[in-house]
Amino acid sequence: MTSPETITDPAKPVPHVVIVGGGFGGLETAKRLHQSRVRVTIVDRHNYHLFQPLLYQVATGGLSPANIATPIRAIVRKQANCEVLLAEVTGFDVAENRLLLADGELRYDVLVLAAGATHSYFGHDEWGPLAPGLKTVADATEIRRRVYMAFETAEREPDPEARKAMLTFVIVGGGPTGVELAGALSEIANHTLKQDFRHINSQDARILIVEAAPHLLNHYPEELCKRAAEKVRSMGIEVHTHTKVTEIAPGFVRLATSDTEFVVPTETVLWGAGVQASPLGKKLAAACGVETDRAGHLPVTGQLNIVGHENIYAIGDIATCLDKTGKPLPGLAAVAIQQGAYVARCLSNSPQHNRSVKPFRYKDRGTMATIGRAAAVAQIGKRQFCGFFAWLLWLFVHLMLIVQFQNRVLILLQWGWNYTTFNRSNRIILGQQPTIEKPRSASS
Amino acid sequence: MTSPETITDPAKPVPHVVIVGGGFGGLETAKRLHQSRVRVTIVDRHNYHLFQPLLYQVATGGLSPANIATPIRAIVRKQANCEVLLAEVTGFDVAENRLLLADGELRYDVLVLAAGATHSYFGHDEWGPLAPGLKTVADATEIRRRVYMAFETAEREPDPEARKAMLTFVIVGGGPTGVELAGALSEIANHTLKQDFRHINSQDARILIVEAAPHLLNHYPEELCKRAAEKVRSMGIEVHTHTKVTEIAPGFVRLATSDTEFVVPTETVLWGAGVQASPLGKKLAAACGVETDRAGHLPVTGQLNIVGHENIYAIGDIATCLDKTGKPLPGLAAVAIQQGAYVARCLSNSPQHNRSVKPFRYKDRGTMATIGRAAAVAQIGKRQFCGFFAWLLWLFVHLMLIVQFQNRVLILLQWGWNYTTFNRSNRIILGQQPTIEKPRSASS
Secondary structure, eight states: OOOHHHHTOTTSOOOEEEEEOOSHHHHHHHHHTTTSSSEEEEEESSSEEEOGGGHHHHHTTSSOHHHHEEEHHHHSTTOTTEEEEEOOEEEEETTTTEEEETTEEEEOSEEEEOOOEEEEOTTOGGGTTTSOOSSSHHHHHHHHHHHHHHHHHHHHOOOHHHHHHHTEEEEEOOSHHHHHHHHHHHHIIIIITTTTOSSSOGGGOEEEEEOSSSSSSTTSOHHHHHHHHHHHHHTTEEEEOSOEEEEEETTEEEEEOSSOEEEEEOSEEEEOSEEEEOHHHHHHHHHHTOOOOTTOOEEOOTTSEETTEEEEEEOGGGEEOBOTTSOBOOOOHHHHHHHHHHHHHHHHHOTTOOTTSOOOOOOOOOEEEEEETTEEEEEETTEEEEEHHHHHHHHHHHHHHSSOHHHHHHHHHHHHHHHHHOOOTTOOOOSSOOOOOSOOOBOO | OOOHHHHTOTTSOOOEEEEEOOSHHHHHHHHHTTTSSSEEEEEESSSEEEOGGGHHHHHTTSSOHHHHEEEHHHHHTTOTTEEEEEOOEEEEETTTTEEEETTEEEEOSEEEEOOOEEEEOTTOGGGTTTSOOSSSHHHHHHHHHHHHHHHHHHHHOOOHHHHHHHTEEEEEOOSHHHHHHHHHHHHIIIIITTTTOSSSOGGGOEEEEEOSSSSSSTTSOHHHHHHHHHHHHHTTEEEEOSOEEEEEETTEEEEEOSSOEEEEEOSEEEEOSEEEEOHHHHHHHHHHTOOOOTTOOEEOOTTSEETTEEEEEEOGGGEEOBOTTSOBOOOOHHHHHHHHHHHHHHHHHOTTOOTTSOOOOOOOOOEEEEEETTEEEEEETTEEEEEHHHHHHHHHHHHHHSSOHHHHHHHHHHHHHHHHHOOOTTOOOOSSOOOOOSOOOBOO
16 A cells, blocks of 8 residues: 555656546546646546536526536646546446546546436436426526427417416425526516517416425525525415425326325426436446445445545545534535545545545535525524525625636626516527427417 | 508508518518507517627637527517517418418418528538538537537547547638638637647647638628738638538548649538528419529519519518629628618508519628637728728627627627637537547546
């Protein structure tokens, strides 16, 4: 086993750190290694880092994909010891220290798996095409297409019942994603599109949030949940807590509370409910001889490596990391970033050997979620905020976090404009040609 | 036949003007009719108006699609007599004054066909998938994907010959589109990506413009052409005039001059050569019993209507309109806009009868094209400009033309940023998963 002294020996070959995933965790690891005597390769199947916390803004036409996606190469361009590989990872050969790619392979000395998460339909994968989730740029543009097409088809629909279904939006999941989407949809219906149509009133749109737990934003303190729910309701959004989705089919969803069941006719269902780890988690687990949890998260040691594999780390949403009390850490960018920094610190000390380092501890600097126009909830330490001040805080923190200076300015301007004018300039419908199912003779 | 007096009679039904296409011509017609006693419907298969002169900026990662695409509904939202229909036009029943849609039909009193143009491969439609043209947002994002993927695959390619082909970009057509694309590509290779790769030097990229005519920008005065060609060459771009493309195949193009033939190995061919009218031109011609020219343009009278059909107009790139000397007008936004205004004037005077109006005359206010970073050519009346001043002129005119205020400011900022930093922030690769054909073992 190599010791710190031998590592700095210039005669030794430079260890190769391969990072899978250019998200918050992977990127932080790479950047923190800029002065270490290692070679770093970031492998990602996209050429960009995605600022996921603002993805709902793309899905609702407030921002363009490029506003929140920065080329990974541009981020690490000045880091001489780092290269970027645009490739799809297909598996792991841990015995030989090889990463298997769709079109080749890559040898590593240290592997950092930071491949993130995808959505989970809780065993109902057939709901996928009917209720898109929000994890990728493609998801966001698909949701944008569906939302704006719903208004377009309603405009041409003569039957009032069918029109009502087209103007009904059901959001499954009352977590931050669901609440953010609902808030933005309410803005779209009540302000952005107010004057755009001639045969419908966009304000007739009905927006429902369906949440199985007793509260929206269930991970926040109860007081904050209640105030958030009040705010959401004041925006005309129906909140159905203690409610489960039992069926999603073309044209309707079936909802169930503990004592009753009802059907909501709708053409647009959005999924913000469950997440599961990237399928790479299960593959690595099999290769390392460990078991993932039900959602596919990899178990890691206090040093964030896989048990029995000191040169393989798993960080961010793909791993389950327990806090002091034994509770798993939440799937937040802040967790991934701190883990990335921690792994980089371990590797700087001793690239292939981390037992001497103190275990990872997450420093909770607070969490926050927006609700809609100028409203948010935030928890910082023991302090709780709800409303405009929380929103300013949210805005400030998110702008500061965005990687590239230009995007920050453009986003601020775009928001400033949207805020003053209720406009959403990115509401173009791209992708698949509009298919308007029910023909209507638009008479003269 | 109705006279102006009877039209203003409130007892008469309001004539229905149906405009096919929300481009420059169609939109101008609609907007100019805002005070007329007509009902206007704009039919378009997209929900946005596209500012095509800047499409090459999207194709090269300088701007986002939404920067140059404005929802048509937003543009006419305050025009009470105008509605927008998102629909695909499939044909015409001129005997019954009916527009046939993919999912219905629409009756009109007056029809204005402003469906624009698409690219033409001069009978080689099989070249389409190999050499994408630049007319739609989908075209632009596809070109962007190919350009940036070419550098990505080259980065991973160990064979020097294959790598050279991946870094060779052939642009067919030396008109404004071809020259603009080539200029932007040269900037990308020499500045934007300079530090991004570790195994290739992006400045090794070879960029060729192939033009059958004796000059680039063949429609400009010869002196200006020569100066433009000098500028283009000074950017390291190879200019092949008097040269035809005789074959496009995966991996190479075959070029021919009058006395020789040669093959250029390349993985990226972009098409900026020919245009033809939208297929709707031929359909309307058949319905009206007239003949289009070879490129599918509709012949129109001096009043811009189809011979024998006083209530059917064709404007913009779909029509051939002759100037005083009998030469067809160029396919410019300015022509379409002036024609739209002219048609609106005819209709305001007398919706279904335009014989009393003076024939349309195009007022040439000048033309311009950019070449690259801070260089353009412009012709305004008898004055000619080339270089930085022409570029400032170009910038000013194009910003002023863009429909929506917000986009104007954002584009200006984005350009300012790009200009100072050589950055292109919109170079994310979307769409189809990257398929990297030749596997390579990226060794440790």
